[in-house]
Amino acid sequence: MGAVVFAAKVSHVPSIWLSEHSPDHRGIRDAAIASLRELGRRARACGADTFVVFDVHWIVTIGFHLNGNPRHAGSYTSHELPHFIENLDYAYRGHPALSEAIAARANDAGLKTRDHRTPGLGLEYATLIPMHHMNPEASCAVLPVACNVNASIDESFRFGACVREAIEASDARVAVLASGSLSHQFWENEHAEAGLDAISSEFNRQVDLRVLELWQTGRHTEFLAMLPDYATRCRGEAGMADTAMLFGLLGGADYRGRGELVGEYFPSSGTGQCNVEFSLAGAPR
Ligand SMILES: [Fe+2]
Incomplete structure (x- = not known):
C-alpha cells in the first residue's frame, strides 16, 4: 500500500536562485537553501519515491488540475522575474498512474479534476526551486498539482483529503509539499530592490509568526479557523x-x-517565508 511519508510547507522564492547565480547576491539565501536540502534529505530518508507539489505558481481558474506527464524536462525562465530565474534546466520522471488515481478520487468526490498528458505543460518555479534542492539527483518522481484561485478554502481542503486517499490506495511513497509563501505582500515597485531582504508589513510579520507558533504547538483548530481571513488580509499567494x-x-x-x-522565518521581497516539516505521527489513519 502507498503512504504519505513526509509533508512540508516550503519556500520557493526566486531569490534562492539569485543567491546561487547572481554575483551581486551570492549567498543571500544560503540559509533557505540549507533548509530545503535538509527537508529533501529527510523526505528521502523516509523512503519517498515521489514528490507531490501543491504549486501556487501553477495558477488555474476553473477546476483542479494535475500534471501527469510521464517525464518533465525543459529549460525554465520566469516571465514574472526573468532577471531572477533564467535557464533553469530540469529533468524529472513524472507519475502518470498516481496522477490518474488522484483525479479519479477527486472526481468521485465531486471535484472537477483533470489529469493531463500534455508535453507542452511545463513546470513552474514553485515546483522547480524546491526540487532543485530537495531532489538534486532527480531520484524521485515529481507530480505537480495546480492551485485554483477561485476555489474556496474548503474546496481546496477537500481536494487535499482526496490526494491523501488516492496516495494510500496506490503503491507510491509520497512526500507532499505545499510550495507557497506565508504572507505575500510585495513592496511597491519603487521600493522593491531595496526591500529584497525585508518584510513589507510589520502586521504581516506578526501574523506569520503567530501562525508558525500555532503550527509548532499543534493548535491547528485555531489556525484553520483563521485561515480564510489570513489568506485574504495577508494577501496569501x-x-x-x-x-x-x-x-x-x-x-x-x-x-x-x-x-x-x-531554519528561520525569513523575508523576501516583502513576503514572509518558511520551511516547515509537519509530523505525520498525528495524522489520522
Ligand atoms: Fe511564489
Whole structure:
C-alpha cells in the first residue's frame, strides 16, 4: 500500500536562485537553501519515491488540475522575474498512474479534476526551486498539482483529503509539499530592490509568526479557523490554496501532529517565508 511519508510547507522564492547565480547576491539565501536540502534529505530518508507539489505558481481558474506527464524536462525562465530565474534546466520522471488515481478520487468526490498528458505543460518555479534542492539527483518522481484561485478554502481542503486517499490506495511513497509563501505582500515597485531582504508589513510579520507558533504547538483548530481571513488580509499567494490542500491532506481539525520550523522565518521581497516539516505521527489513519 502507498503512504504519505513526509509533508512540508516550503519556500520557493526566486531569490534562492539569485543567491546561487547572481554575483551581486551570492549567498543571500544560503540559509533557505540549507533548509530545503535538509527537508529533501529527510523526505528521502523516509523512503519517498515521489514528490507531490501543491504549486501556487501553477495558477488555474476553473477546476483542479494535475500534471501527469510521464517525464518533465525543459529549460525554465520566469516571465514574472526573468532577471531572477533564467535557464533553469530540469529533468524529472513524472507519475502518470498516481496522477490518474488522484483525479479519479477527486472526481468521485465531486471535484472537477483533470489529469493531463500534455508535453507542452511545463513546470513552474514553485515546483522547480524546491526540487532543485530537495531532489538534486532527480531520484524521485515529481507530480505537480495546480492551485485554483477561485476555489474556496474548503474546496481546496477537500481536494487535499482526496490526494491523501488516492496516495494510500496506490503503491507510491509520497512526500507532499505545499510550495507557497506565508504572507505575500510585495513592496511597491519603487521600493522593491531595496526591500529584497525585508518584510513589507510589520502586521504581516506578526501574523506569520503567530501562525508558525500555532503550527509548532499543534493548535491547528485555531489556525484553520483563521485561515480564510489570513489568506485574504495577508494577501496569501494563490489564496493559500497550497496550505489548504496540505491541511486537508493532514486531516484538518483531526490532525494532532506538529510543525517543525527548519531554519528561520525569513523575508523576501516583502513576503514572509518558511520551511516547515509537519509530523505525520498525528495524522489520522
Ligand atoms: Fe511564489
